[in-house]
Amino acid sequence: MENAIVYFQNNGREYFGLLMGHIGISFVSVLAAMVVAVPLGIVCAGRPRLKSIAEAGFGLLRIVPSLAILILLIPIIGTGVKPAVIALVLLAVPPILINTVQAFLTLPPEMLEASLAMGMNPREQFFKVKLPLAFPLMFAGIRTATVEVIASTTIASYIGAGGLGDIIFTGLALLRTDLLFIGGGSVAVLSLLTGYLMDRYYRYITRWQP
């Protein structure tokens, strides 16, 4: 415990940098995964064949451990933030993709019919009805992906991407338990806190549900 206090006294600035790096890599990865998975999911929802191909493809990539992907990427892209983000995006796409597809496939048919019959054009129907109704389930997928990514960003430090993993790997190298606790604890707190905040937001966006 004392060691931890000493650590923060001496390395407060460095710690803050690593924390921000961790959050930054996670954020960029989830954002990039959304950019890929949300449009792909919407397109897949209307095309059963594309859907099975995409889901199987990303499902397969997901089986490969993140660490393996990281190491496989080194000869191609080298080390640093870039390969880490790529590996994390591959990790984050499946939950967002699957939930987006499901969300758009399970839209209540009577609401689609009502909106069409009222005289909405396809664009109005998409933005006023389909997207808001699909959003909660999509967001649940984004939440899952985010929590996974925050945990996995720790490993990205292994190939020099930075983040809180640096503290853990330093602790491992120096056999310093205090560093392991600080690093591990920080990742745990960060991921729990993010999960909690996203749950709060989920409850807000689904306030109309019974």
Add this chain to the structure above:
Amino acid sequence: MAAVTFKDVYKQFEGMGYPALDHVNIEIAEGEFVTILGSSGCGKTTFIKMINRLYEPDAGEILLFGKQIRDKDPVQLRRRIGYVIQQVGLFPHMTVGENIATIPHILKWDKERINAQVDAMLLLVDLEPQEFKNRYPAQLSGGQQQRIGLARALICDPRIMLLDEPFGAIDAITRENLQNELKRIHTESKKTYIFVTHDIREALKLGTKIMIMNQGQILQYGTPEEVLAHPADGFVEELIQTSGVSESLLKDGDGI
């Protein structure tokens, strides 16, 4: 001029061995409350979904106030036609007020006009605007939801209202109230209402004209009195007999 005209309309859905509409000819005069009666699969829902072009005919012509509907943009056409379905189809993520104002918002009515019209519609369906406007559909009973469904369909003052078994999932007492109010709204508006049902009592009570359908054909089209007194054929006669209604019910029935 007729509000709705079907000229030799034919429709067969893919994979079905028989037509949903079999060379249907009908003229519905403006201001009528037409109840379409028939068992499931008789083509009654197909009939009304063709009027707002949710379905397209394979052959034949459909005219609305003398104009071919196939020449019109379906989106524009539908904004002029009220549509109410059994499942109601309110948007759960929108409040009652937002639901009713959906099309006015798209049409960019100004705020005051929207507010005033939403309140007027809520009062028309006998709901207190201040109490209901900001609620979500999930907080309402089935009967209240269908009142909102009606209000939403009526806000643009459509010349034609299409109603597909709107009270089918509502308990008997509430249904009675809703029927009475719908009848009142129709009488006040003088617009054309086309109402699908499989409940003969409902058809007789609400309709100024009854259209009886079976196997994609219109067997009879006439006032409730005519249908009861002179059933067109054995099917209609049987329908009336099995339902246990008779002319006496019509005479002392309420609201007819």
